[in-house]
Amino acid sequence: MRNLLLGALIVPALLASSAASAFDPDTPVGKPEPAFPITLGSEESETIDIAFRAAFGLGKGAVAMAAREIDGRTYHFRxxxxxxxxxxVGVLLSLGSLDEAGHGDGGINAIHYLQGGPSGWQKQGEWFDRGAVGTVGNAATSWAFSDAIGKNPYLVTAGGGVWQGCAISTATLTELTPDGPVDRAGFTDAMSSGAGVGQADGEYEGKIVAAEPDKSFTVGYTGTRSFTQRYVLKDGKYALVGADRVPGC
Structure with a gap:
């Protein structure tokens, strides 16, 4: 079973970007040629450190971490x-963890738009309620970017948790429009059950395997069964065509 709570176990000073299971398609569900294109974003320490300081208003010499109070709770961002x-324009993703969180408490993702120029990065906007998060105070546990889903780039985040022997993770597709990030779709990117009382054994892993830009995308699943599910853009959101074949927890 894939570890869905990586963020709860390892919280380094600079969290390494890692592609969620939503991105790296494999057979036998129709691997495209070339493989579905993604990028992980820059992790060059000086670049991201300067951008993070500008986004959160940190002075020179400050530690690359920041605390923000949101809806009465304090989150610590990296x-x-x-x-x-x-x-x-740079889009910065930062991950906010919540101390002393309960099982059902999620972390929060911060997205900042920053304008680059001769004087460095200047904050243009910030959003604290986009993308997928995990349980036990964790923000997204994996993330990547893609230019293949629409005319604007997309940020794809994933996060999840475990409930009474059933683990599930959800991916969220966030369009990076010129006016700000907009969540457009979500789908189950991993599910594993069978350890709980009365649960049927089952494992599913979902990955984006194809896309018609600004029209649709397809998720391929492997595991207990192999199949694909298609999502079509309608009224600003991607909706699943037909019934969801991935069991819930």
Whole structure:
């Protein structure tokens, strides 16, 4: 079973970006040629450190971590990755953890738009309620970027947890529009059950295997059964065509 709570076990000063199971398609569910294109974003320490300081208003010499109170709770943020948009705009993803969190408490993802220029990064906007998060106070546990889903780049995050012997992870597709990030879709990217009383054994791993930009994308599943599910854009959101064949917890 894939470890869905990596963020709860390892919290380094600079969290390494890692591709979620949502991204690296494999056979036998129709691997495209070439493989579905993704990038992990820059993790070059100086670049991301300077961007993080600008986003959170940290002075020179400050430790690359920041605390923010959101809805009465304090989250501790660390930088994860930065992705460049046209016109020298950087999109910074930071991960906010919640101390003393209960099982059902999620962390929070921070997305900042930063304008690059001769004087460095200048904050253009910030959002604290986008993307997928995990349980027990964890933000997203994996993330990556793709230019293949639409005319604008997409950030794809994933996070999940374990409930009475059943583990499940959800991926969220966030469009990085010029005016800010917009969540467009979500799907189950991993599920494993059978350890709980009365549960049937089952394991599923879902990955994006194809996309028609700004129209649809397809998720291929392997595991207990192999199949694909297609999502179509309608009224600003991607909706699943037909019934969801992935069991829930």
């Amino acid at each position: 930088p994860a990755a930065i992705h460049l948009l046209p016109n020298n």
